[in-house]
Amino acid sequence: MTARKIVTPPNPTLRRTAHKVRAFGPALQTLIDDMIETMRVAPGVGLAAPQVDVSQRVIVVEYAEQPEDPEAPPRPAKLYAAVNPEIVRRSHETVLGNEACLSLPGFMGEVERHEWVTVKGQDRHGRDFKLKPKGFLARIFQHEIDHLNGVLFIDHATEVWRIEEMAAQENLPPV
Numbered sequence: 175m176t177a178r179k180i181v182t183p184p185n186p187t188l189r190r191t192a193h194k195v196r197a198f199g200p201a202l203q204t205l206i207d208d209m210i211e212t213m214r215v216a217p218g219v220g221l222a223a224p225q226v227d228v229s230q231r232v233i234v235v236e237y238a239e240q241p242e243d244p245e246a247p248p249r250p251a252k253l254y255a256a257v258n259p260e261i262v263r264r265s266h267e268t269v270l271g272n273e274a275c276l277s278l279p280g281f282m283g284e285v286e287r288h289e290w291v292t293v294k295g296q297d298r299h300g301r302d303f304k305l306k307p308k309g310f311l312a313r314i315f316q317h318e319i320d321h322l323n324g325v326l327f328i329d330h331a332t333e334v335w336r337i338e339e340m341a342a343q344e345n346l347p348p349v
């Protein structure tokens with residue numbers, strides 16, 4: 175696993191529609207492993223392949239969903255690697271929340287997202303999966319899938335502001 179360089183604007187890969195993955199061989203396995211390492215080193219809770227200058231439809235997410243009951247024990251982070259992820263259903267309800275992005279260091283914004291989405295795609299071995307993330311996990315998936323379509327959160331944020339990078343790391347993990 176090698177941490178790769180995270181690209182920032184105006185790198186054109188960030189603005190391209192990424193290509194569908196058709197081969198699940200060693201190159202894809204290396205890409206996914208490197209993306210996991212890159213996300214952890216950054217650190218962030220999500221990363222899309224265009225952010226490491228690879229125009230392919232691959233995302234990784236690592237996030238600990240916490241139980242609604244404050245008395246319940248905290249849950250460990252869950253790691254997802256999604257190939258060709260696609261949002262096939264979305265809630266009518268939307269929520270406003272803050273986001274940051276590893277490709278836009280120093281910025282934060284308020285973005286309206288669907289409360290929950292249904293994501294279909296393949297895992298790293300090409301097996302189909304379906305997932306129904308809600309809350310912040312749903313926000314991460316929407317943010318990462320946007321990256322695969324050349325969209326950055328600042329494109330549809332209701333508000334964007336500059337932040338101290340250190341403060342950002344403490345408040346909100348970027349994706």
Ligand code: NI
Nearest residue numbers: 275276277349
């Ligand atoms: Ni991002």
